[in-house]
Amino acid sequence: MARTRSFTTADAVRAARDQFWEHGYEATSLADLERVTGLNRSSIYQAFGSKQQLFALAVESYLAEVAVPRLSALEAPGAGIDQVVEYLESLAAAMAGTPAPLARRGCLIVNTITERAAHDADAHTVGIAYRDRLLRAFAGALPPETAAHRAELLTGSVIAVLVTARLTPAAAATLARAAAIEARTWR
Amino acid sequence: MARTRSFTTADAVRAARDQFWEHGYEATSLADLERVTGLNRSSIYQAFGSKQQLFALAVESYLAEVAVPRLSALEAPGAGIDQVVEYLESLAAAMAGTPAPLARRGCLIVNTITERAAHDADAHTVGIAYRDRLLRAFAGALPPETAAHRAELLTGSVIAVLVTARLTPAAAATLARAAAIEARTWR
């Protein structure tokens, strides 16, 4: 009875997410979002309500499609140092192996922390949750005696890798490898 | 012969720097800069030329008055693990000891990396230089055999502390302390 939608929300969110990821929230204008999604303003607003809501969906998409998949092996029950090392090495490989313009995007969540967490409650909540999830994943894969202390260091290393990626992906890869080497000595 | 300036550029730059530090470059408007400096737009432009140039001076001021002083003991010839530990502990103390709204500013340079380095050449250069300086300072204070590898990890920890500060200063302090404890085992 009605005209069918000519786009999928998932595709549009992904396109918007990549733009937010690379340029940040403030520096992404509605004109940018129109361009990357291929949609008109009115379609965007009809489908998503506002720039902020689209951003929230972009963050959700990032977590589901980018962050969590890489984390899943580390979060699996029975994960140990091997999984920690693998995680760090996969991070290093991602930094070294993806084209620099892509790697330089770093991490949408980490970027959002520095840009928005201090003054936006949603961004703060998302940032806390992400950091906490990393921390728990590492702690769960480490011997209980040293877990708390070393999980802090590893979580810090991951955050630093993703910040350094914005500067020099190669340096980020070096850092991720250094962390992997350190973790390997904990076997 | 001429009217004397009723403000010092150093004071104005400091005020602007604190605003940029807390809110970032994009989110700081000329109206904000007028407010925090107590100066009119025309005075700001007459004295500094543009928002970008004022930002460059703010970064310079941050390096000279905030970043370098804390780094000096670590960079001194003869510095060793003790100075590394002291640096990390002073960072932890700063995170835990300054009022949360101030600590939550994190680091102007690190914030600038995530906000601007990917698309602004000046920001990229400043970020590279800062990271490199941290790296060299740590490397110079560590035994040559392990220096390269561990300097990477420590530089990463510092960056992560300053990102985490934007989220939760207390968590940033915990991370800095964890790094200090780790470094202490290298004595």
Added chain:
DNA sequence: CGAGTTCTGTACCGATCGGTTCAGAACGTA
């Protein structure tokens, strides 16, 4: 005091911001 210079407040500039409105094209259904 008065000349010379600098600083300051206001008002304004075009551009762009996020967001809204609405007429009509496009399409599925009957």
Added chain:
DNA sequence: TACGTTCTGAACCGATCGGTACAGAACTCG
């Protein structure tokens, strides 16, 4: 084919952006 609905493009909204022009207040010096 004709109806009902949805999507789309363009034009527009007030607000704010960084930046400028200029007249006059403020002040130092001769």
